Amino acid sequence: MAYPSSVEQTDSGGAAGTGRLAAKVVVNGADLARIVDRIAHQILEKTDGARDCVLLGIPTRGVPLARRLAARIEAFEGFLPPAGALDVTLYRDDLRLRGARAVGHTDLPPAGIDGKQVILVDDVLFSGRTVRAALDALKDLGRPRLVQLAVLVDRGHRELPIRADYVGKNIPTSLVENVRVRLTETDGSDEVRLEDQVGGAA
Amino acid sequence: MTTYLIKGASIVGAEPTDLLIRDGVVAAVGRDAAAPGAEVIDADGLIALPGLVDLHTHLREPGREDAETVMSGSRAAALGGYTAVCAMANTDPVADTAGVVEQVWRLGQAAGLVDVRPVGAVTVGLAGERLAELGAMATSAAAVRIFSDDGHCVSDPRLMRRALEYVKAFDGVIAQHAEEPRLTVGAQLHEGELSGRLGLAGWPAVAEEAIIARDALLAGHVGSRLHICHVSTAGSVEIIRGAKRAGIRITAEVTPHHLLLTDARAESYDPVFKVNPPLRTDTDVAALRAGLAEGVIDAVATDHAPHAVEDKECEWQYARPGMLGLETALSIVMSTKSLSWDGIAERMSRVPARIAGLDGHGRDPAPGVPANLTLVDPAATWVVEPAELASLSRNTPYAGMELPGRVMATFLAGRPTVLDGKATK
Amino acid sequence: MTNLEQSPDRGGITGHLLSAADLDAAAATQVLDTAAELAALSDRSVKKLPTLRGRTVVNLFYEDSTRTRISFEAAAKRLSADVINFSVKGSSVSKGESLKDTALTLQAMGADAVVIRHAASGAPHRLARWVDGSVVNAGDGTHEHPTQALLDAYTMRSRLGRLSGLTVAIVGDVLHSRVARSNALLLNTLGADVTLVGPPTLLPVGVDSWPVKTSYDLDAVLPTVDVVMALRVQRERMEDSFFPSAREYARRYGLDAARLRKLPEHAIVMHPGPMNRGMEIAPDVADSPRSTIVEQVANGVSVRMAVLYLLLGGQV
Known part of the structure; x- marks a missing residue:
């Protein structure tokens, strides 16, 4: 998989390139590839060579991240751990506040998750509520031996006692800032950007 | 009895003048009309019309005094500019005997706000099976001249023929509610595109037209007078036009709501728009307006039909059909812009008075004429607020609408029933 | 609204x-x-x-x-x-x-x-x-009956893979059918072509203004459809002269084995239930593999x- 956008993203690291006043690229395409490689290595270390491992991405961007991690593990170890998707929409505790969202796809490997080491994968760890919803969803789907969490970015501001086992990059943020993760699969290019909420974010 | 001097009124749209009202009649008309001690009413800019006459009013008393009484309905009528109303027979008990019609007539006299002329039922209990005692009602104190089973059609052709013939003896007229009942079983709404879409059983135009055609032929055959209630379709207008051309003694009325509203109102399923016959289409509305202007349709009649809240705040098909009309009729007719002041006087006063045989009504204010008249401010507008209507019921289809024309005063036999836009009692 | x-x-x-x-x-x-x-x-x-x-x-x-x-x-x-x-x-x-x-x-x-x-x-x-x-x-x-129409559309989509461009015949008592009304509207919205089929007495006045075709001849319609949906026909309608007899209705508008053979290979048979077996649908048709009646539930x-x-x- 090529990451052609990395050069462009580096170029547009300043505000002028995107027209947004307070956007700053904090992880470019090449950084992101290195981060994924590192997490893949860490998973191998901490899960006894990723045996009985299932990588479950949380939609939207956790899903391609889980697949990339699986692909890197295959590159390093020669076997492809199963990867899937775990949609948590129906388990969210903020539906009343944010409105009914389109339900995403849940896609479990055929062997299921019972007795497996499940690694949840998401792009950004923030309040921890998404992960809580994922843990609830997981318990309705089976009984893993162990559950771990891998995130590309930890931006702080936790509202629940949840921590990640694998963190690509810690980015301390203010609450008025937004962390925008872009992935080639979903957004056409790879980068992580810190945006001022007024200036850039949706 | 107070003497009134109405200053500066335009009689049926003519040049402004003064009217002196004394001892129940118009005593003088003209700039020299004056009398010492007369109460002066400033009618500058107002139109004086002969008091309106409604051929078709439901006053609900006796039986449903929660929906309307003779008193409350009379008040509504006076506020609408009416000086005479014909009270329909479908009360409980039905007005099918001299006793009931006299009771209604006396209640009207006691209320004293409008001349209440009871309509007698054609058949006993409106059941359409045998004739009620039409002669007894005609010779009662109520002096009934119009007979109608309104709400029900006299659908048996033989019975209809007999009724038409029988009332000739006392110059009566049968007012037919034209609805072939076999074609309207369960009917809820004009049969058309909308009834099909809304899943409401259709009320086809032909059910009205077939009865009008049949009854016109019957009336012609026996040489009787026939009146058609609440004509609602373009086809009916055509049939009546043809019957008149053929010399048949047929008259017809149209309601204000059929001159303004269409079945599209039913889309909300709000039963305030449920009425019988149902609201029709734009084509029908246009034909009714043209027929009225032309005189094919002789009169505007309100079909004022008060209903208690629980009979309207419910599912469409369980709701009773009918709409309030007395207080809004003149404004609705004005809003259609299809009649001049003379046309309004003709269709809402003179002709209906003639049909009902009311000699004291329907006469333009002139010296010696009974002082039954109303003063209208043509420049005023008002917004219909159901709770502010004088009727005990609230089922007006015009809620929230801004309408032209406001009745400022009404006189019944020389006494004011409305002054400054308010009922005098 | x-x-x-x-x-x-x-x-x-x-x-x-x-x-x-x-x-x-x-x-x-x-x-x-x-x-x-x-x-x-x-x-x-x-x-x-x-x-x-x-x-x-x-x-x-x-x-x-x-x-x-x-x-x-x-x-x-x-x-x-x-x-x-x-x-x-x-x-x-x-x-x-x-x-x-x-x-x-x-x-x-x-x-x-x-x-x-x-x-x-x-x-x-x-x-x-x-x-x-x-x-x-x-x-x-x-x-x-909008949720019935949604589940019917869902069933069609899962069996046939799409809705846009499908030809759907809805057969029977359209006049009294809430299922037919909702299906006609929804399927039209989703790009399917709907034909309402039934005796003229059971098609509503004004149906020509609906976004559908109509036909009195079921046999002529069947070879062209992807879906045929039979509506429940109440026997009481017979008393009100909407049609002469149950037998005549079944003969002209009932889905039986012979009519099933006129359908294209891939076409499916639907019914909103409850069925009058032998009236609008023959038992062997209702139970055939082409029938989606159980899936619909x-x-x-x-x-x-x-x-x-x-x-x-x-x-x-």
């Missing part, structure tokens, strides 16, 4: 579901897509989702319809809503409490959604004026879950 607001932010439907016409193509597709995801979840061991925990769904049924009530009840319970079943016997105002008074009671109970089945067309529209919660039309008189739960989720999921 606009009952459903589209909001790009929320990407969903809000308010009420009174008519299939309330759904535009995007909203209808969202319901079907959501139902598909929910259907996938129904295979797992724990079927229940916590999504609507603490919400109250009232099934207000003025007509007996065990299958529809159970379908909505199962849908609401799988989303962890509290379900109150409120059956009202007798349907005239003279008997018992008025719809408005019942509505005020439900309002006071804090119903988040009211699923209403009623013999009077438009009753859900009236109810929607009197309660704050979402009103879902589960069949009103001879008007509409299963899909009903997923579709109703999707509707409840999308209406209630975001309600504050």
Whole structure:
């Protein structure tokens, strides 16, 4: 998989390139590839060579991240751990506040998750509520031996006692800032950007 | 009895003048009309019309005094500019005997706000099976001249023929509610595109037209007078036009709501728009307006039909059909812009008075004429607020609408029933 | 009446579901897509989702319809809503409490959604004026049954892979059928071509202004369709001279084995149930592999879950 956008993203690291006043690229395409490689290595270390491992991405961007991690593990170890998707929409505790969202796809490997080491994968760890919803969803789907969490970015501001086992990059943020993760699969290019909420974010 | 001097009124749209009202009649008309001690009413800019006459009013008393009484309905009528109303027979008990019609007539006299002329039922209990005692009602104190089973059609052709013939003896007229009942079983709404879409059983135009055609032929055959209630379709207008051309003694009325509203109102399923016959289409509305202007349709009649809240705040098909009309009729007719002041006087006063045989009504204010008249401010507008209507019921289809024309005063036999836009009692 | 607001932010439907016409193509597709995801979840061991925990769904049924009530009840319970079943016997105002008074009671109970089945067309529209919660039309008189149309569309899409461009014949008593009305509207919205087939007495006046074709000749229509849907025909209609006899009806409009052979290879046979076997559909047709009648029932739960989720999921 090529990451052609990395050069462009580096170029547009300043505000002028995107027209947004307070956007700053904090992880470019090449950084992101290195981060994924590192997490893949860490998973191998901490899960006894990723045996009985299932990588479950949380939609939207956790899903391609889980697949990339699986692909890197295959590159390093020669076997492809199963990867899937775990949609948590129906388990969210903020539906009343944010409105009914389109339900995403849940896609479990055929062997299921019972007795497996499940690694949840998401792009950004923030309040921890998404992960809580994922843990609830997981318990309705089976009984893993162990559950771990891998995130590309930890931006702080936790509202629940949840921590990640694998963190690509810690980015301390203010609450008025937004962390925008872009992935080639979903957004056409790879980068992580810190945006001022007024200036850039949706 | 107070003497009134109405200053500066335009009689049926003519040049402004003064009217002196004394001892129940118009005593003088003209700039020299004056009398010492007369109460002066400033009618500058107002139109004086002969008091309106409604051929078709439901006053609900006796039986449903929660929906309307003779008193409350009379008040509504006076506020609408009416000086005479014909009270329909479908009360409980039905007005099918001299006793009931006299009771209604006396209640009207006691209320004293409008001349209440009871309509007698054609058949006993409106059941359409045998004739009620039409002669007894005609010779009662109520002096009934119009007979109608309104709400029900006299659908048996033989019975209809007999009724038409029988009332000739006392110059009566049968007012037919034209609805072939076999074609309207369960009917809820004009049969058309909308009834099909809304899943409401259709009320086809032909059910009205077939009865009008049949009854016109019957009336012609026996040489009787026939009146058609609440004509609602373009086809009916055509049939009546043809019957008149053929010399048949047929008259017809149209309601204000059929001159303004269409079945599209039913889309909300709000039963305030449920009425019988149902609201029709734009084509029908246009034909009714043209027929009225032309005189094919002789009169505007309100079909004022008060209903208690629980009979309207419910599912469409369980709701009773009918709409309030007395207080809004003149404004609705004005809003259609299809009649001049003379046309309004003709269709809402003179002709209906003639049909009902009311000699004291329907006469333009002139010296010696009974002082039954109303003063209208043509420049005023008002917004219909159901709770502010004088009727005990609230089922007006015009809620929230801004309408032209406001009745400022009404006189019944020389006494004011409305002054400054308010009922005098 | 606009009952459903589209909001790009929320990407969903809000308010009420009174008519299939309330759904535009995007909203209808969202319901079907959501139902598909929910259907996938129904295979797992724990079927229940916590999504609507603490919400109250009232099934207000003025007509007996065990299958529809159970379908909505199962849908609401799988989303962890509290379900109150409120059956009202007798349907005239003279008997018992008025719809408005019942509505005020439900309002006071804090119903988040009211699923209403009623013999009077438009009753859900009236109810929607009197309660704050979402009103879902589960069949009103001879008007509409939008969730039935959604589950039918779902069934067609899952069997045939698409809706756009499908040719669908709906056969029988269209005049009195709420299923036909909702299907005609929804399928048209989703790009299918609908032909209503029946004797002229059972096609509504004004049907020519609907976005459908009509035909009196079932045999001429069958070779061209992807879906044929038989509507329930009540025998009482015979007494009212809509058609002369059950036998003549079955002969002219019943789906039997001979007619099944006229269908294209891939075409499916649908029926909203309950069936009059031998009248509008022959037993061997109802039980044939082309029949989706059992699937329709299963899909009903997923579709109703999707509707409840999308209406209630975001309600504050």
